[in-house]
Amino acid sequence: MEIVNHILFYASWALLAAGGLLCVIGAFGLVRFPETYTRMHAAGVIDTGGALLILAGLMLQSGLTLETVKLALIMFFLLFTSPTAGYALARGTWSAGHRPITHTRSDARTDGHSDSAGMTDDG
């Protein structure tokens, strides 16, 4: 049993650290990526990778208790709601007239995401 506890301890530590790292990576993408669709991809890293790893780490930490059930419920809701919200958001962005950038930076075209001036508000 001692060994199993040790393994669980280190596994949860690794999961928590990896989850925190993924959150930071996703948030960096959210700030650095050029337009809404790519930023949506970065936010997906937070919503799936970061959230699931951190919640799994916490579940290993709390063992078979009520907390694990609550964490499982949170995980369940996040797994259902974040793809739905992401889909609705992508669809809203598309129908507002924004189009994804389908070329690399060297093409030097900039009309990809600024073709609907009415939707861009002040910074």
Next chain:
Amino acid sequence: MFWAAMIGILVALALALVRAIAGPTVYDRILAVNSFGTLTVLALSVIGFLMGRPDFLDIALVYALINFIGTIAVLKFLRYGDFARATQADDNDLV
């Protein structure tokens, strides 16, 4: 050891806040608010364990649900200017 996760979440919260303030389009802001909500849920879960009383995970649960409802309400508002309209015309936009 919850510190590793907590630091990551706090940094991510700050970056999401930057995106929400910077914009530039409304959809970027909605995306940032959505990510911010998910990160808040994670932060609340980790804070519970960090402070030694993990029995307040219910708050995180409530947040996970309210965040989703909020995002859908915002998108419905932007799309139709209304919270309760039928969505028949939806499929014509993608053409």
Next chain:
Amino acid sequence: MVDLILGLYNYWIVIALMMAGLYIVISRQNLIKKLIGLNIFQTSVFVLYISIGKVFGGTAPILDGTDRIYSNPLPHVLILTAIVVGVATAALGLALVVRIKEEYGTIEEDDINQMDDES
């Protein structure tokens, strides 16, 4: 010095929030923006009360049978009432804004004043 900053940081942030809320209420002409400013001001008071109730080493005042230090429950009760009343007044204010928009066609305060002067 560090003790002073740590001991007073909450109050300073509360003051900053109060200033931001008051600035929005005074300087902006838009009525919705003014209501959001009032909201920020309100939240600064909430944070002040909850900060006063915190005790170092304490936990939330929900008993679990063990011997613990608990934070002060009284500010929590007061703020619980204040939040709910706050959203009721905010709803009333927003309804008034909607009516003003219908009567005057604008929600900018200076335009409304100008119209009142003309008529």
Next chain:
Amino acid sequence: MTVEEIINIVLLTMLALTAVGIARLRNLFAVTMLSGIYSLLSASIFVVLDAVDVAFTEAAVGAGITTVLLLGTLMLTDREARDGSRANRAGAMIVVVALGGALFYATLDPMMPRFGDPRTPAQTHVAPQYLKDTVPQGSSKEPVKVGIPNVVTTVLASYRGYDTLGETVVIFTAGIAVLLLLGQRRRRRRDTPGQNPSGNKDADRAAGAED
């Protein structure tokens, strides 16, 4: 410096930054989004400062209802706010900085209770009585007056029950007032068919004059 203090400081700083962002932006939709973030952050701070009940309420009310109410208002009115005049903004800044400076000076008083200090008057005056009436103190076998484990509920429902009744009355009154304000609008729209609800100024003014 404890764990809670560090998280508290980081979250409070972000809260102040969000407030400044709200003050600077003119697009009302963006302001609504930021006010959602603002209430999420303030609720996280309430959890760190041990006020879990307040965090629950703030989550439901602040992030949920207020955002939807603001969106509904934006739907019926404008989405873009104008800046105030330059003189107006300068005057506001002077007033605000003077007030903030005075408050900041007041906090430097040595009698000002430090954050988290258990010996302040707020901690020693009434609150211990409430806790004592709910918690069995140490080894004493004295019966507990109120048996509810959540002390906030105890105070809210037992000791300050009339307070809560008054709160309900306020909400009821506000609800009636909102219904009266918005119900009148629907009746008038039915009287003058074809009128654009958010329509041009003159038609609205004329309709207002008829009342």
